[in-house]
Amino acid sequence: MVTCPPYQPRPSTRPGLGTFRRADCLRRRGRRVLRSLAPRSGSHPRTAPTTETGRETDLGGPGRCHRTPQLGAVGRLAVQAQVSFPVRYVETDAQGVVYYANHFAWFELGYEALLGLAGHHAPHGRPTVREACCRYRAPIRYGEIVTVESRALAGEAEGLWVAHTIRVGRELRAEGTTLLAGELPPATWNVVPERPASCFEEWSTLAPRGRVEEVTVRVRFAETEPTGAAHFCRYLGWLEVGRIAYLRRLGLDYARLQRLGSPFVIAWAGCRYLKPVAFDEPVRIQVWIEEVRSRSYVAGYRLLHGERGEPIAVGKTVQAFIDQEGRPTRIPEAARERLLAAHQGCESSGPPVVLRAPEAASGC
Known part of the structure; x- marks a missing residue:
């Protein structure tokens, strides 16, 4: 009987063949996961090969580590970061779901982890958020x-x-984008060759229209960050202040809608940040109706400095009307007439609109 020697695979002769490296490290507290992906050469036509391996680096604190990629002269890495944590009770609102502005704060956790993988950490300077938007697909609970x-785009x-x-698990609950500027690390990763469809393309021409209502607030100390300016996610709270006041002046009582179990919920929100605003400075919130649909309406916002009058930010939100089971349904005709009148610049008249709880719809 003839015995054959054990099979030994031949080494690859392909030049620049990279290796796939990935590390998943879980924190005992907070369950924080940071992951770095280095695709194989040829897996993407625009992805350069990885030329060196990674090493473990301690970030400080028990159980907190990630794999820091070692980049060669021509090697680049496509970077992706994940952060996992439980929803805190303070992050939920009166409806028992996460308040819509907190999603923007979670985006901050994501891009900080992403920049950390590139060797850029908060003590060395923070980026400035120029734009942020979020599409809300399903509620998140305590x-x-x-x-x-989070992943880098173009x-x-x-x-x-x-x-x-x-x-939450495998279910997509929300998605969005942020545009970062300021002190950013060198572009040592291969960004995905795509640019998100900017939600703010028309914002250079965004201006009040129809019936415009204005509310003035002052920046609270709790809304500021260590830079002295208001944190970017706090602007969403100001949009809510203006929006609720606008509905009240139209005769639409949001509290009554909420008691009926059928309020307007936020389906999409976005903001373009123009100027910072500091503690105790006045902010004028201008609100108007951009569009009225059968099941939702679009509100536009412009934030101005209360003393200098210069624009601070512009924003948009989409509010959808839902039934008692949380499914989209048509806006009651009485409320829709008020919204259409405001959109057209007409003064609504008559007593406040009393809405009945809508019947459960058969489908979305």
Whole structure:
């Protein structure tokens, strides 16, 4: 009987063949996951091969580590970061779901982890958020474990686009983008060759129209960050202040809608940040109706400095009307007439609109 020697695979002769490296490290507290992906050569036509391996680096604190990629002269890495944590009770609102502005704060956790993988840490300077938007697909409740996944999209002269997804298990609950500017690390990763469809393309021409209502607030100390300016996610709270006041002046009592179990919920929100605003400075919130649909309406916002009058930010939100089971349904005709009149610049008249709880719809 003839015995054959054990098979030994021949080494690859392909030049620049990279290796796939990935590390998943879980924190005992907070369940924080940071992941670095290095695709194989040829897996993407625009992805350069990885030329060196990674090494473990301690970030400080028990159980907190990630794999720091070692980059060669021509090697680059496509970077992706994940952060997982349980929803805190303070992050939920009166409806028992996560308040819509907190999604923007979670985006911050994602892009900070992403920049950390590139060797850029908060003590060395923070980026400035120029734009942020979020599409809300399903509510998130207290105690659920959410995972925020962030990846770099195409960079441009104005900054770096970062795409975010928020999941509970495998279910997608929200997604959005942020545009970062300021002190950013060198572009040592291969960004995905795509630019998100900017939600703010028309914002250079966004201006009040129809019936415009204005509310003035002052920046509270709790809304500021260590830079002295208001944190970017706090602007969403100001949009809510203006929106609720606008509905009240139209005769639409949001509290009554909420008691009926059928309020307007936020389906999409976005903001373009123009100027910072500091503690105790006045902010004028201008609100108007951009569009009225059968099941939703679009509100536009412009924030002005209360003393200097210069624009601080512009924003948009989409409010959808839902039934008692949380499914989209038509806006009651009485409320829709008020919204259409405001959109057209007409003064609504008559007593406040009394809405009945809508019947459950057969489908979305």
